[in-house]
Amino acid sequence: MTPLLAVAPGQTLDVARQVLRRYGSVVVHADVADWAVRGEAEAVRWLGRERGRLDAALPAAARQRLVASRRLVKSMAGAVLGVEPGELELTRDPAGRPRLRGCGGLELSLSHTDTRLVLALAVAGGQVGADVERATRPVRVELLARRICTPYERAVLNATSPAERPRTLLRLWTLKEAYTKALGVGTRLPFHTFGFRLHGRGAVLTDDRGRPVRPSEWRFTTHHTDTGHLVSLAVAGPPDSLRFPPPGLPGNLQL
Incomplete structure (x- = not known):
């Protein structure tokens, strides 16, 4: 079963890399407020080529969620790929799925409901999808x-x-x-x-x-988070050969 991990900035994200290597996929959930940024310059930095979306007449909550989601995606992907988050660029393939340009070794899926963000990552060669709703x-x-x-x-x-x-x-x-x-x-x-x-x-x-x-x-799984959400995950690929997390993973890891 793919583990679920609650994450916030300032925490070590190395655990996500460990989980991804062990299971082939990892899913994290986070609060928008934890990943929000201050100031226009910081927002533009995290959006990169998507900065034009800030020009749209977005409500404040949607604007905050957009920037927070990009910060989460790039921070997590940077941690598992071993690259600087600022070097990553989020784009979409012809089917509309989000992709990291030049990072074919990583699949991702992003979902949100209200102020909750969910990000699923999987190694290349598979497919991954995630969705979240309030329970x-x-x-x-x-x-x-x-x-x-x-x-x-x-x-x-x-x-x-x-x-x-x-x-x-x-x-x-x-x-x-x-x-x-x-x-x-x-x-x-x-x-x-x-x-x-x-x-x-x-x-x-x-x-x-x-x-x-x-x-x-x-493989299909549903997690029930301590924040009152359902997180469902779909991952294509061979079944997990290992069912338990490696020693030393933090207590907020859920299986």
């Missing part, structure tokens, strides 16, 4: 289930206690968001055409009838 986000269960769930998933939801249905549905939603982000297809792949079987914190990709699809190629 208590209000949802209209019947309406959302008809829109995003397969017949199999709707049957499972109907057999679930009413109190648990919103949380289960949010988990399915974030898993589907993470998977389509990893593929780089977004909403072009209708959510009701594929599904998941949930097993503990893991999940198995299925077709619309609940039959497993490509189980050896993908």
Whole structure:
């Protein structure tokens, strides 16, 4: 299972490099306020060639989140690649997935909800997608289930206690968001055409009838953070050969 790590500036980010080497992927979550910057010059420095986005009529909160997310991405990527964060440039591939120019050895996926940022990193040769939602986000269960769930998933939801249905549905939603982000297809792949079987914190990709699809190629996990969020991750590649973190990792590492 890919570990989840809460990070803030000033902490050593070497642990992220250790985890990435051990597992092939790592996912971190952070608060926008921790990664916010002061002043226009500092914001421009972290945005690089994206600085033109500051000219848009962005609300203050969105502006702060944009800059904080770039600082998080470049700081984390710099730590695992062993380069200065300021040397990195964030761009997008033809499918819309974020990329670091000239850094083909690292895949990434960025997500946010309100003031929470989530960043997933994976080694080259695979695909990675992450999504985050508040665990208590209000949802209209019947309406959302008809829109995003397969017949199999709707049957499972109907057999679930009413109190648990919103949380289960949010988990399915974030898993589907993470998977389509990893593929780089977004909403072009209708959510009701594929599904998941949930097993503990893991999940198995299925077709619309609940039959497993490509189980050896993908790993799906959902983390429940102490900040009250669900973080779902989709990673393509061989299964983990090691299931436990290396000795000496900090206490805020979650498996």
